[in-house]
Amino acid sequence: MTKSKPSAKHGYHKGNLRDRLIAAAELVLQQEELDALSLRRVAREVGVAPSAIYNHFANLDELLAAIAAHGYRQLEALERKTYTSITDRESCLRELARDYLHFAADNPSLYRLMFSRAVVGYRSLPEVNEAGDSTFKLSVEWWYGEGSYDPEKSAIAYPYALAVWSLCHGAALQMLDGMVTMGDQADISVDALADALMDVFLHGALKGIAK
Amino acid sequence: MTKSKPSAKHGYHKGNLRDRLIAAAELVLQQEELDALSLRRVAREVGVAPSAIYNHFANLDELLAAIAAHGYRQLEALERKTYTSITDRESCLRELARDYLHFAADNPSLYRLMFSRAVVGYRSLPEVNEAGDSTFKLSVEWWYGEGSYDPEKSAIAYPYALAVWSLCHGAALQMLDGMVTMGDQADISVDALADALMDVFLHGALKGIAK
DNA sequence: ACCCAATATGAACAATGTTCATATTGGCCG
DNA sequence: CGGCCAATATGAACATTGTTCATATTGGGT
Numbered sequence: 468m469t470k471s472k473p474s475a476k477h478g479y480h481k482g483n484l485r486d487r488l489i490a491a492a493e494l495v496l497q498q499e500e501l502d503a504l505s506l507r508r509v510a511r512e513v514g515v516a517p518s519a520i521y522n523h524f525a526n527l528d529e530l531l532a533a534i535a536a537h538g539y540r541q542l543e544a545l546e547r548k549t550y551t552s553i554t555d556r557e558s559c560l561r562e563l564a565r566d567y568l569h570f571a572a573d574n575p576s577l578y579r580l581m582f583s584r585a586v587v588g589y590r591s592l593p594e595v596n597e598a599g600d601s602t603f604k605l606s607v608e609w610w611y612g613e614g615s616y617d618p619e620k621s622a623i624a625y626p627y628a629l630a631v632w633s634l635c636h637g638a639a640l641q642m643l644d645g646m647v648t649m650g651d652q653a654d655i656s657v658d659a660l661a662d663a664l665m666d667v668f669l670h671g672a673l674k675g676i677a678k
Numbered sequence: 679m680t681k682s683k684p685s686a687k688h689g690y691h692k693g694n695l696r697d698r699l700i701a702a703a704e705l706v707l708q709q710e711e712l713d714a715l716s717l718r719r720v721a722r723e724v725g726v727a728p729s730a731i732y733n734h735f736a737n738l739d740e741l742l743a744a745i746a747a748h749g750y751r752q753l754e755a756l757e758r759k760t761y762t763s764i765t766d767r768e769s770c771l772r773e774l775a776r777d778y779l780h781f782a783a784d785n786p787s788l789y790r791l792m793f794s795r796a797v798v799g800y801r802s803l804p805e806v807n808e809a810g811d812s813t814f815k816l817s818v819e820w821w822y823g824e825g826s827y828d829p830e831k832s833a834i835a836y837p838y839a840l841a842v843w844s845l846c847h848g849a850a851l852q853m854l855d856g857m858v859t860m861g862d863q864a865d866i867s868v869d870a871l872a873d874a875l876m877d878v879f880l881h882g883a884l885k886g887i888a889k
Numbered sequence: 890a891c892c893c894a895a896t897a898t899g900a901a902c903a904a905t906g907t908t909c910a911t912a913t914t915g916g917c918c919g
Numbered sequence: 920c921g922g923c924c925a926a927t928a929t930g931a932a933c934a935t936t937g938t939t940c941a942t943a944t945t946g947g948g949t
Contacts, residue, residue, distance in 0.1 A: 664844065
């Protein structure tokens with residue numbers, strides 16, 4: 468039979484628990500801080516015993532990794548859409564930065580999880596290895612140009628890719644931590660922040676150094 | 679009597695426990711990962727009951743904040759030294775970036791703690807508020823120029839300060855997470871990384887965009 | 890129709906942060 | 920010099936966390 472109705476009452480085999488766990492976790496992340504997410508909390512949310520999770524994930528880190536991987540794919544899809552739709556290189560780069568900061572602003576807890584120590588570094592799931600670098604790979608690819616991979620240009624493009632990505636990541640974290648006040652005005656829109664950063668990034672800071 | 683010998687045997691009043699707790703915590707951070715640091719671990723390290731800590735800190739977050747504040751002051755001193763010793767603006771900026779990344783590379787766990795959620799955001803200790811922004815304040819001050827604060831230049835300088843700091847912070851995290859491979863070569867020196875980033879930052883990325 | 894592998898349970902364990910009643914002690918006031 | 924109090928340290932307790940394991944249930948394939 469097709470397992471089309473896994474939502475029945477409460478039994479032992481409740482359908483694919485894996486996806487439901489991830490979905491529940493994402494819901495928690497949307498509404499609360501990252502530290503509200505715990506293995507037992509997710510189990511509670513789904514209405515299942517904590518130990519049941521271990522039938523689908525080796526441990527908590529793997530669950531977190533799976534959630535993060537989903538986040539990476541979302542972000543990557545977002546970026547790729549802009550990447551393929553805007554032809555003007557500079558406009559595209561600016562829009563990519565806006566996309567990135569918007570993603571972080573809209574999903575603060577998820578963003579924090581994606582770059583938490585539990586997910587990054589512990590290369591438990593190959594799924595995360597692939598999805599995790601997606602954004603950065605996209606960035607490198609962007610700088611390489613539309614052509615195929617060229618080792619000659621690689622050494623030139625890589626620093627650019629590393630720099631934008633570091634810039635955006637650092638700015639995203641500062642933004643989430645409420646550290647961006649942009650001088651006097653207490654608040655600043657995400658777009659304005661992205662634009663200001665990209666202005667500096669594109670034109671360089673040498674002019675700002677002029678004594 | 680002077681309490682010059684607090685190291686005696688084991689008694690109730692063992693000298694100023696506060697400083698010894700912080701020192702012990704810093705030692706743990708120097709040798710292990712951030713998640714190895716716990717309230718009970720620090721108590722164990724000092725040879726004291728866990729609850730004794732609550733005579734000196736309201737809770738774990740305050741202990742972490744105090745440790746982080748110490749780290750902030752170290753970093754700030756490091757930066758200020760370069761800040762005041764190198765007159766050439768561009769050379770100074772490059773050296774500041776190197777200093778920053780070296781601090782992160784030399785104290786990975788402490789650096790992670792300093793920018794962890796437990797420390798940033800929870801503005802429990804005013805000590806952290808002051809020390810925490812020191813590096814960034816220093817950066818803003820640097821861009822303002824040596825003169826006194828000028829609101830007119832503020833709006834111009836702030837984006838630069840925000841950008842360098844975001845860039846360095848993002849790069850530091852990526853470095854600590856082993857995400858910096860600089861193209862083909864697996865490893866790259868901290869100095870080389872800093873220089874590469876500052877090249878892009880100083881001269882701008884527009885030239886890298888040329889199709 | 891049966892059986893087994895997959896899945897879910899519940900009780901247990903260690904470790905964590907925190908609280909509280911209790912015990913000790915150093916320094917101050919008489 | 921003696922006594923007392925506030926500061927400090929203890930140890931036992933509690934709730935919560937991740938994890939393990941023996942046990943129970945069940946759905947799909949032969």
